[in-house]
Each structure stands twice: as structure tokens, then as C-alpha cells.
Amino acid sequence: MSQSKDMTVGAILPLLFNFTMPLLLGNLLQQTYSLVDAAIVGKFLGINALASVGASTSVVFLILGFCNGCCGGFGIPVAQKFGAHDYRTMRRLVAVSLKLAGIMSVAITLVTCLLCSFILEWMQTPDNIFEDAYYYLLITFIGIPCTFYYNLLSSILRALGDSKTPFWFLLFSTVLNILLDLLCIVVLKWGVAGAAIATVFSQGVSAVLCYLYMYLKFEILRTTPADRRFRPELARQLIYIGAPMGLQFSITAIGSIMLQSSNNALGTACVAAFTAAMRIKMFFLCMLESLGIAMATYCGQNYGAGKPLRIWQGVKVASGMMVVYVLLVNLILWTSSEKFALLFVDPAETEIIADTALFLHVSASFFPVLGLLCILRYSIQGAGYTRLAMFSGVSEMIARILVSLVAVPMWGFWAVCFGDPTAWVFADLFLIPAFIYVYRRLCGIVVRETNS
Template structure:
């Protein structure tokens, strides 16, 4: 089920590749949403707040680790664009070894510093222990998340977005069963929610690995290739490290935002948590388009097809703008109904709705800048340019930091939740300008006959 994206009309190719990614992303969000719903309804709003208060830490730790491992597969995509099968196997082997190093480093460092991070985020005392229990188990299982993201990214690099979808659907269903068994049946609370997530991710990683081993020989390195290749290491770290830093920088901004929201108490945290879960699910279409553009631009950059990259970006922008309008309407109209699934029956939703609606409405107004970030950032990364996308993360951090500091000083919840929209607007402008700069640079390289050398 490989897909060569260097030929044919860009629009249908992008849509065909995006659809499975979108469904897969939605099912991946089901992991967290189901955890939150079951925890909120069967354990209580305090436990929901505890799980929600760790969301930004998960984004920092898991995002940085998976950003590295996913970045390692950009070289695989570029080599697929020029049909270099031996080079593909070498890049996969090198990426696997680098990912193993990432797993060890991130697992140890995150577990050692977790209590300090929770204190730094102003985590309320009444939810501190539950928050620590949940995030510690998640960090101990980083191997599952990194393994899934690496193997699924390898499959996407050769144009296969359907197998990652199938594995995610299965693991999402498994996650629901495990949640009910561990949280409701065995009364394990937030620990059960974390274990269900880790086990489900581990199963999806194993399924992707087994598929690659049996079906995709192009992605299966020979035993003698299981070693570090200095040139490949340099190229993969050149993309993976900026991607990880971009995740880490963006996450640092969301952590500052979380610290500001935490000052308004457990009810505000629980309300924001529920609204953000719905928000994350609805924005997965934008993220899927971005993931598609990473593969699309990687293959076409490797093949030296610069004009196709630009046509693909224009098609992706059109799709994403339409999607943003639809997602905004669904978010606004569906919030009052969907929010109730996160809380115990009989809960007074008046104050919860106030906090949740304020965040949701502000975000809807800035969906288009958000989709611009995903498209331009992933396109640049697919072409092997990691620095400017990383700097876009710095812009996001600065915007969130400014809003959060002012919000904490004047104690404004509205300003605290405006951190996300402010970051999207600032980074959207930055990444758009950066994209045009990168495209001009690539065109000049093509004129000199050196486009695609990064893939060799």
C-alpha cells in the first residue's frame, strides 16, 4: 500500500492520504477523551482536573520524544521519492537506534524531574498526588508512544496512511475496554487510566512493527545495517532535534498557560480540560493535513519537484480553510451537549459552561491561523528545513508567555485562555513568511542543480 506522491493531481492525492490520517488522529484523541470522560464520571471532577493538569507535561515529554523519532523518518520519505531502497533501509535502521536512545534519555529524565515540574505549574494540592501518579505512569511508558510514532511515520513516509489508521482504531477500542476494566471494575482511578493508555499504545506499536516486518520489506533493514551511519545520523538529527525542540518550546508555552489557568482552581481546570479535549479532537483535521504535507513535500523534494510542492500547499490551504469553518461551527453548537459527558450526572453545569465556552469561542476565531501553522511548518520540515519551524515554536512560546504573565498579574481567566489564540496568530504569520523564504531558497538550489541532495 505504498503511495508515490510525486505524480498526479495534488488535490486528490492529498485528500486521499489525509482521510486515514484524520480518522487515525481522531481515534488517538479518543485515548485521552475517554480517559477523561470515564475518570470524570466515575472518579470525580477532582480526578479529571488531576489528569487535565498534566496535559501540557505530556505534550512536552511525549511531544519532544515523538518529535525526534518522527523527524528521523523525513530522510526515509526523501529517499522514497528517488526510489533509493538501500538508502531507505539504512535510514530506518539508523532511526530505530536513535529512537532507542531517545526512549532511555526521556524516560529517565522525565521521571526524575516530575514532582518539581508539577510544583512549578502551581498544581493545586488537592489534586497533586493524582496528577503525579497519572503522569509518572505515562512517562514510564514513553517507549510505547515513541515506538508507535516511529513505525507509523515510516509507513507514512512511503505513502501508507491506512495501516496506522487500522492500528489506532483497534487500540482506541482496546483503550475503552481497559478504561472500563481498570477504572470502573478494579477501581484503580487515574492509575488505571494511565495504564490503559500505555497498554493500548504499545499494542498499536506492535501491530505496526509486525506489518512492516511481514509486508514492507523496503522498511525492514538487514541485520548488518543495524548500526549507526554517521552521515544519516547527522541528517536525521538535523531534522529530528529541531522538531523535538519545536515541540518542547511550544509545550513550554502551554505549560505557562496551564500554570495561569491552575490559579483559578480545580473547577476551572476541569472545565478547561474537558473543553480542550473536544477542541483537540476537532482540530485533528488540520493536523492531518499538516502530516500529509510532511510526506508529500518530502517525496517531492527528494524528486526535485519544487512546483508540485507549491501546488500541494495551495491545495492544502483551500481544504484546511473550509475545514476550519466547519470545525468552528461544530465546536460552538456541540459544546453544551458534549461537555456533559465529562462530568457526573447531576453536576451543575452553569459555571463549568462559563469557563469552557470562553475558551472555545476564543479558539474558534483563530482556527485559520492554526491551520496555516500546520501546513507551512510540516512542509518545511518535509523538505529537511528544521530551524525556521523551530523558531515558529519560539514565537508561540513568547506569545503564550506574554498573555499568561499578564493574566496571572491581573487574574483574568479570559486572558489566560487567550494564550492559545495569541500563539496561533503570531506563529501563523511567522511560519507563512518562513515558508516563502524556504521555497525561494529551494528554487535557487534547483537552478544550481542541487535539489534533493539531502536525500542521497
């Protein structure tokens, strides 16, 4: 147990900071996957190839977001049992989650691969980039089991308070991805498909290494034959928490798909600008996402330990960390967005560079809203109220659909830039009262248990 971390005791700021930093580095590395793919594709294969990679970004988020959300949800009961020191049930939850991952990832892979062409047609993907977009999306879907298992194993380790181990495997995998990108695209001339192959293979290696290390080094996770038996009651518990988290990501992505479809209809230049801006934006959002993930583990453990006041204190500390970070990021993006755009396109592409900078300036201005969204949503999920948190995704979906159907036809790319910020505002309007409700429920549970 030397590598696990009990977050139910001790000073909150250093606990959250030390837990969040490896998560941040890991998320930055995952975004480096995306940045490297897009940068190498844009520089070596051209604007059309870059647009073909970006044309299906929202679809990838829809499918992989569901998988990753389920994985995060599967980790919450593990964190709760760890916080309650019920290690036997914790091990059995881990064993069942690995079996569920196999069934779900294979089923999702089969369905998405069959629907690949239809999805791109429905999204109004331009004809000149359709073929490359199809192969990129197809290969990404084939690699879903690799992504599913890596995220599940990482979620289990985080549930035990270890955010460092997944980072080291991801670091190795990122370096491998960069090398394979250069090999597949520059040397072997496999084009856009080569970028997808490099990413999928790298994630598969990371998943295998994480699995081997987890069972060799974490004694607390070593199971007996009885622990490894499939238990329907535990499977239902995992799905009860994991499925709403996955659906929340997917519901959010439906709005993103509508927004991206509207942007695709504006032409290849807007698709390329959207692709570059999203890659840059996601890179800077890593801290907010990492802080949210840290809060899910923190709240899960403290929920299991029966400490609601400590959850509230953690939300306040996390919000303070978020504000400091957001101020720094706004300074960077408002002064350097055009320079970041040059990572993807040549200086002669002035229209794409200007649109990329516009998108980033608008997004950065609303980062405080997104930061609060991440903290509250993950805190609610960590406490086990994943179905309630899912409705914040519905709020985001409605906002993006309204922007796509009403604003984009009227104002074009300007409206696309405000699509995500509008969704973040809608989500916070739901999450703030939702968190207050959850916190009061948790306090009431503790009072009843104390009096009984």
C-alpha cells in the same frame, strides 16, 4: 511496494485527500484515547480526579511532543530518499532510527520519572489533586518507549505514502484502551492511575503490531546485515532533522506549561474547565494536524524528486481543504459547545460548562490561523528546514508566556482562552515569510542543478 505511494506524480487534491483521511481517523482515535480517559474519570471519579488528569496536560505535551516531533523528523529523510528512489539508503535510515529511538526513549523516561514531583510543584498544582496528578504523570512517563516507537513506525510508513496501516492498528488499540479504562477504573478501582495504565498498555500493543506488520508486508523495508549496521553519519542526519522538530514541540509546550500554571492558580473549577475544553478542542484540531502531517510527507517526497513548483501547488490545495473544514467546525462548536462539555461534567456544574464553552468559542474563531500554521510549518519541515520551522515554536512560546504573566493575572480565565490563539498569530507572522524564503531556495537549487 504495492502499499507505498509515490506523491511526486498525479493530481494533487485526490492524493492529499486520500492520504490525509487515514491520518485524520488515526488522530481522531488518538484523541478518543484522551476523551475516553477524561470522560470516564470525570463521570466515575469526580471533578477533582478530572482536574488531576488535566493538571499535567502541558507537561505531557512537552515530553511526548518532543518524542513525537523527533519521530516525525526521522521520517523526513526516509520520505526524501523514497522520493529520490534511493531505497538502500532509505532502509539504512530506518534501521538507524530504530536504534536511536531505543536510546532516546529510555533516557527520557529515566529523567522525567525522577523529576515528576518537582514538575507538578513548579506548576502550582492544587494540593487536593496533587497525588492523583503525580501517579497519572509518572505512569505516562514510564510508557514513553511505547509512544516513541509507535510514532516512529507510523512516521516511517507515512514516509512511504502509506497512512492506512497505522490507522488499523490504532483502531484496535483504541478499542482496547476503552475496555481497559472500564476494567481499571470501574471494576478494579485503580482510579486515575488506571486511566494512565490503560493508555500506555494500549499504545504498547499498537507499537508491537505495527512493527511486525511493517517488516512482514513491506518488502522495500527488508534489510540485510549491512543495512542494519549503525552508521554515525546517518544518525547525525536523523538527529539534525529530528531534534529541531522535537525541540519545536517542546518549546511550544513551555509556553503552554506557563499558561496552564497560571490557569491552575485560578482554582479547581478552572482546571476542570480547561481540561474538558482542551480535550474537545484537540479532537476538532485533528484534521488540521493531519493535513499538516500529510504535507510533510508530500513535501519530503517532492523535495527528493526536485519538484518545488509541485510543493507550492500542494500548499494552495491544502489551504483550500483547510478553509472548508474550518467553516464546518465553527458552525458545530458555536452551536454545541455546552453539549460537548456535558461529556465530562454533570449539568449542575454550570460554571465549568460556561467556561468550557467560552474557551471553545474563542479557539474556533482562530482555527483558520492555526490551519495555516500547520500547513506552512509541516511543509517547511518536509523540505528539510526543520531548524527554521523550530523558530515558529519560539514565537508561540513568547506569546503564551506574555499572556500568562501579563493577561491572566488581570483578566483570569478570559485571558487563558486567548492564550493559544495569540500564539498561533505570532507563529504565522514568522512562518509566512519563512515559507517564502524556503520556496525560493528550493527553486534556486533546482535551477542550479538543471544548468549544471
